[in-house]
Amino acid sequence: MVVLASVLLAIAVPVVAAYRGVSTLVAEQLDRSLADRADTVLTALDLGRAPTARPDTVEQLLDPDGTARPLTPGAAALPVSERAREVARAGRGAHQEDTELAGTPYGVLTRARPDGRGAVMVGQTYAGAEAVDDAFLRRVTWTSAAAAAGSALLSWLVLGRILRPVRRLAHTAEHITTTRDLATPLPAAGRDEVGRLTRAFESMVGALRRSREQQQRLVQDASHELRTPLTSVRGCAELLQRARGRLAPEDEEQILGTLVTETVALDELVGELVELATDQWTAEDPEPVDLPTVAGDSARRFRRRTGREITVTAEGPVPVLARPRALQRCVDNLVGNAVKFSPDGTPVEIRVTGARLAVRDHGPGIAPADRRAVFERFYRAVGTQSTPGSGLGLAIVHDLVAADHGSVFATAAPSGGAEVGFHLPEAPRNG
Template sequence: MLRARIGLVVLASVLLAIAVPVVAAYRGVTTLVADQLDLSLVDRADTVLAAVDLDRVPLPRPDTVEQLLAPDGTARPLTPGAAALPVSDRAREVARTGQGSHQEDIEIDGTPYGLLTKARSDGRGAVTVGQTYAGVTAVDEAFLLRITWTSVAAAVGSALLSWLVLGRILRPVRRLAHAAEHITTTRDLTTPLPAAGRDEVGRLTRAFDAMVGALRRSREQQQRLVQDASHELRTPLTSVRGCAELLQRARGRLAPEDEEQILGTLVTETVALDELVRELVELATDQWTAEAPEPVDLLAAAEDSARRFRRRTGREITVTADGPVPVLARPRALQRCVDNLVGNAVKFSPDGTPVEIRVTGGRLAVRDQGPGIAPGDRQAVFERFYRAAGTQSTPGSGLGLAIVHDLVAADHGSVFATAAPSGGAEVGFRLPPAPGG
């Protein structure tokens, strides 16, 4: 669960952020307290030495015990009735020599003490001062307990707050996930998505919405293609079936000229059907998708297409150029576009009339001498299976210009259809120039 994982990361970060300063503060406070206790012990020892040198008894303190240490190592408490403090060998050495000092930590009946033995100025033994650490230990334990509970409370509060905040932050993600699950289950691409904000989740939502929109449009195009294809296929199939049934019923009783006419119709309709199926397959599979765009010489593509159509049709096809530049496109897809435009121009031009291909920069236009295209049909001619008025009897599938539109649009170009100045139509496309072209 994303929320739990992020919450654990946040909690670990909070614990680390709390632990580091807490440990550093505790160690700093402990060191400071220890230094203050040492200073207090030294000050008390100096006070006791000054009082003893003046043959006075120092004022008692509740947290300290004082005793005189003779050169022979015997101890005498300065407070009447007080128990003698233990004397170590180092303390006896200080008392015997009357020089230096010695500090150590001991426990007396389970209570920690700090002992400081300091030589008297006249060399007659030493003074030992014992300072209890019981109060300091209690304060230290209370401080440690309090800071521990404070840290735990801060960690728990941070965990709860992060859990609530993460729930709010991830709410759009959950809504988007539910919408995706609904789309996956129902295949309903019209399912509304949650509102997109301006953060990363909003960007994800907008990207997902764009993807679903593309899928929806693709499905609509596929459905329209199937519907249009079934309609277009019905006519040649009906004609082929009618001719075949007529030949089957006649069984050789038809006149030779009628049989020749029926067989010619069968061949014509079969060729049309083959062309239609081929272009439908090309349109549905987009066999040029795997091609990578690269700089392509648009003039060379036009000349290659013109050369092949001259040989195939015997028609006069000219190529002119004005500042041609390489374009960024898929080479085979671009050649298919040029071939479709030239083939379309040849089909609609009267026999014996020329076809002109003109390349200007990244623009290619093919001009024919046909009936032209009405202004209201100049965008519609690039739709699938569209036929303008008066062209229904013209051979063809009605997919050639639709294929040009799809291939050019995939390479970030645009198509156009206009009337030629001297009659006929001018149909072509524009493509972006190649970098450095």
């Protein structure tokens, strides 16, 4: 309907302009024809001859007293208006008006005779002009109607073909909404705007599908990880309930210690699960961040907390584009992980090189087969199952760095231990 209305408007504007132009042109032509006929009649009268009769004109003399005399015997008389009589009495000037003669419209020109003896009245029928006008209107009407019908048909065919992929995409979206089946295949995407929309929708559905899979995996992994400490806590609590004071003091102390340890582990695990599931830093906007400053803040906190020697070195550092609090959490997780796996008395080193930050420990290192898996949720390498922790620290680092379009890495340090860190995109330089 919009296209059809636009086509009709595009047709109507030039048609109206053309009709008005034709009407003006015909009117001007009639005026010139009347003036030429009046000149011809006056010239013939001056020469003492009767003007040659024309089928589309009527001529008559108008005396100063208002008497009208036809120049063609038997011809109908033109109506005489008061303005025409004034021209005849004065013997000068001219007057043009429209009138009707036997129901036919005429244009009448009254012009004074040069000798001052009255005036000549020349009437010319408008029937031919009206015929031209009617023929023009008929042809324009039929042409416009045909153009509008053709445009409507063409628009229906073309727009229907263009919108067909949109309707298929809408149908698929409704199916996905109803069935919750994110694996539903989408229509084939072309190279036009609809194809871009389809590819964008496909990317969105893919992201939703991956998010659902991650949520399901997180729930499954979390339930598995929670089962061990919960079982231990329940077992200790049931033992205390059954014993009811009959346990030896050292056994009771051991059970209570186990309860406290497992409760702390549960608290840490639940906190990290909530943090991983909610991503509390999504409201932050990325901004230029100085990596050595972030590394220094983390090092100072862990020195006070653990008493461990933690050094920070920087070589050609550049500002990175990241979320400040999320980046601080990444560095804290890396340093905490290094402290946990380093033997007592060994230092932890933080190195910043350009937009790269690496935390090096002096622990047992990471086997080549485990260097990618350590960033997965709840992953524990062989030999680390007894180490305290939830297995979520490096997974949080991976997710936060990936959200800022960076990448993580884990390698072996040259003289033993592991080096774990990340790369982040450089912040754009002003100017």
